[in-house]
Amino acid sequence: MKSQLSCGEVDEYDPSGLVYCWWRSAAKFDECVKLKLDLPNVSTLTPRLRVLREMERLALIAPDGLNELRHKFLSYRSGDFWIPIGGIQNGGMDIPPVITILLVGFSGSGKSSLVNLMYSVLSRSGLVLFAQTSSGNSSHTTTMYMEEHNVMRSLQSGFCVYDSRGFNYNRVHEGLEELSSWMSEGVHHNQRCLRSDDCALMKNDAEIDDLKSSPKYVLRRVNFAMVVSNIAEIYKALKAGDSKPLDATKRLFSAPGLRKCNENPILILTHGDMLSTEERLDARLKICEYLGVSEISGVYDIVCLTEYGFPAEECDPVTAYSVAEAIYRALLISDRGHSPKKTFRDWAVLILSCMLCFIASFLSLLADLCSRLGQRGQKLKM
Numbered sequence: 546m547k548s549q550l551s552c553g554e555v556d557e558y559d560p561s562g563l564v565y566c567w568w569r570s571a572a573k574f575d576e577c578v579k580l581k582l583d584l585p586n587v588s589t590l591t592p593r594l595r596v597l598r599e600m601e602r603l604a605l606i607a608p609d610g611l612n613e614l615r616h617k618f619l620s621y622r623s624g625d626f627w628i629p630i631g632g633i634q635n636g637g638m639d640i641p642p643v644i645t646i647l648l649v650g651f652s653g654s655g656k657s658s659l660v661n662l663m664y665s666v667l668s669r670s671g672l673v674l675f676a677q678t679s680s681g682n683s684s685h686t687t688t689m690y691m692e693e694h695n696v697m698r699s700l701q702s703g704f705c706v707y708d709s710r711g712f713n714y715n716r717v718h719e720g721l722e723e724l725s726s727w728m729s730e731g732v733h734h735n736q737r738c739l740r741s742d743d744c745a746l747m748k749n750d751a752e753i754d755d756l757k758s759s760p761k762y763v764l765r766r767v768n769f770a771m772v773v774s775n776i777a778e779i780y781k782a783l784k785a786g787d788s789k790p791l792d793a794t795k796r797l798f799s800a801p802g803l804r805k806c807n808e809n810p811i812l813i814l815t816h817g818d819m820l821s822t823e824e825r826l827d828a829r830l831k832i833c834e835y836l837g838v839s840e841i842s843g844v845y846d847i848v849c850l851t852e853y854g855f856p857a858e859e860c861d862p863v864t865a866y867s868v869a870e871a872i873y874r875a876l877l878i879s880d881r882g883h884s885p886k887k888t889f890r891d892w893a894v895l896i897l898s899c900m901l902c903f904i905a906s907f908l909s910l911l912a913d914l915c916s917r918l919g920q921r922g923q924k925l926k927m
Contacts, residue, residue, distance in 0.1 A: 565860065565861040565862065565863050565864065566600075566604055566863070567818075567822055567825070568596075568597055568600045568601075568822065568825075568826065570822045571593075571597060571822050571823065571826055572823065573591075573593050573594060573597065574597055576594060577594060577597040577598060577601065592830050592833075592834075592840050593826060593830065595840060595841050596826060596829060596830065596840050596841060597826075598841075599840075599841040600846075600863070603863050603866055603867055603870075604862075604863050606866060607862040607863050607865065607866035608862060610866050610869075610870070611666070611862065611865055611866045611869055614866075614869040614870065614872075614873055615667060615869065617873070618667060618697055618702075618704075618869075618872070618873075619697065619699065621702075621703040621704065621876065622701075622703040623640055623641055623642055623643055623644050623703045623704070623880075624638065624640035624880055624883065625703065625880065626876055626877050626879075626880035626881070627640070627880045627881070627883060628881070633885055637885055637886055638883040638884070638885060638886060639883055639884050639885065639886045640880075640883050641765070641766055641768070643702070643703060643704060643705055643765065644703060644704040644705070644768045644769070644876055644879045644880070645704070645705055645707060645732070645765040645766060645767050645768050645769075646704060646705070646706045646707065646768065646769050646770070646771060646872070646875050646876075646879070647706075647707045647709060647727065647728075647732065647767045647769070647770045647771070648660065648706065648707065648708055648709060648770075648771050648773055649709055649712070649724060649770055649771070649772055649773070649797065649803075650711060650712070650772055650773035650774060650775075650797070651711050651712045651713070651714055651720075651774075651775070651790070651793065651794070651797075652711030652712065652713065653711065653775060653778070654711060654773045654774055654775045654778075654815060655773055655775060655813075655815035655816060655849045656708055656709065656711065656773045657676040657677060657708055658676075658815070658849035659773060659813060659815065659847065659849050659868075660675065660676040660692075660694050660696065660706060660708050661674050661675060661676050661849070662847070662849045662864075662868055663694070663696040663706060663868055663872070664694070664696050664698070666865045666868050666869060667696050667697055667868075667869065667872075668696060668697055668698040668699075675694060676692060676694065676708050689710060689737070689738060690710075690735045690736060690737055690738065691707055691708070691709055691710075691732050691733065691734065691735065691736035691737075691738060692707065692708040692734065692735070693705050693706075693707055693733075693734040693765070694706045694707070694708060704872075704876060704879075705765070706872075707732055707765070707767075709727070709732075709738065710738035710740075712724075712793075712797065713740075714789055714790055714793045716740070716741070717793045717796050717797070719740065719741060720797070721796065721797070721800055723738065723740075724797070724800055724802060724803075725800070725802045727767060727802075728767050728770075728802035728803065729802065731764045731765055731766050731767065732764070732765055732767060733762040733763060733764045733765060734762045734763075735759070735762060736762075768879035768882065769810070769811075769875045769876075769878055769879045769882075770803045770810045770811075771810060771811045771812075771813055771871065771875065772794070772797060772798050772803070772810050772811070772812050772813065773813045773815060774794050774812065774813065774814055774815070774832070775790075775815055775816045776814040776815065776816055776817050776820070776825070776828050776829065776832065776846070777816040777817065777819035777820050777828075778790055778816065779791050779794065779828065779832060780820060780824060780827070780828035780831075783828075783831065791831075791832065791835055794832070794836070795835060795836055798810065798812065798836050798838075799836075808843075808878050808882075809838055809843055810843075811843050811844075811845070811871050811874060811875060812832075812833075812836070812838065812843060812844045812845070813845050813847055813871065814828075814829060814832070814844065814845065814846045814847065815847055815848070815849050816848075816849075817829075817846050817847075817848060818848045825846070829844070829846060843874065845867045845868075845870070845871050846867070847864050847867050847868060847871075848861060848864050
């Protein structure tokens with residue numbers, strides 16, 4: 546395949562092979578070609594050259610790497626990527642039966658389209674769409690419920706992906722509070738995502754909500770999160786002098802609840818195909834710089850849909866492999882972040898601590914009551 550060639554052989558490419566290798570038309574790509582025989586220190590390269598080298602890495606690995614990751618996912622079970630540290634073996638860790646990856650982002654960022662692409666790439670579902678995508682700002686076509694997706698379509702899959710309702714740029718604080726509850730309390734399939742302006746929808750959809758909700762759905766603990774951002778929307782807003790989408794993205798990306806194992810969430814940049822090559826690279830660099838993260842580590846530029854509205858897999862192996870690598874990275878970080886199981890001694894100490902706190906509160910209340918009664922008795926004597 547063409548994508549298996551090194552960046553120095555770009556002149557031999559068929560022009561049609563450049564469709565998914567969009568970065569090879571960048572102004573600075575010639576410098577990347579000149580570096581093919583050298584192994585320069587990456588830290589000495591400019592941010593733009595680092596991004597170009599990263600895209601070449603993905604193009605080089607994509608053909609064989611995608612099948613390798615598919616095989617790993619098929620046999621993956623929760624905790625498989627745990628590496629014994631601190632003297633604790635796998636059996637001593639509190640590992641959930643299924644790793645849960647949560648997709649978060651603002652409305653129209655492409656979360657549901659990303660889910661459909663995951664199905665297409667990992668389970669070869671073709672053109673079948675499993676997640677409902679939003680259309681404009683209509684609340685009737687956006688994701689109103691938490692949706693659990695078994696993107697491997699396997700009865701023994703060790704991980705699942707949750708599609709969430711998009712946040713509003715004008716109500717970032719409300720979205721962060723909802724996100725905090727998801728991360729601390731967990732999520733379950735068909736969980737209703739309520740907002741302050743949903744009063745009318747709540748009345749109209751009350752019967753549907755009763756049918757969808759069920760206590761039998763398993764409550765999942767969120768192990769990792771991916772922040773999905775519309776790079777075209779952010780860049781065009783910045784060009785128009787509007788920094789609200791970028792500021793809101795930073796607040797979401799920096800939310801304390803998203804931190805797992807001291808790692809940043811994975812950043813997925815979508816809709817890059819709506820920009821020119823230079824704009825696409827410039828937008829990625831600006832967003833990463835503003836978020837304070839590396840432009841090549843934990844950041845993936847993914848085209849979720851083709852120009853015909855179908856998941857981009859076979860026509861774009863770089864995107865397909867990027868999706869698989871993002872999930873693989875999420876599973877590695879998730880398995881590294883498990884906590885030790887609580888022993889009988891831990892539970893005993895916890896229960897004893899709760900009892901002591903209760904007794905202390907009761908005694909404090911009793912002392913306050915006695916003090917007030919004493920003051921009242923002195924006033925009656927006077």
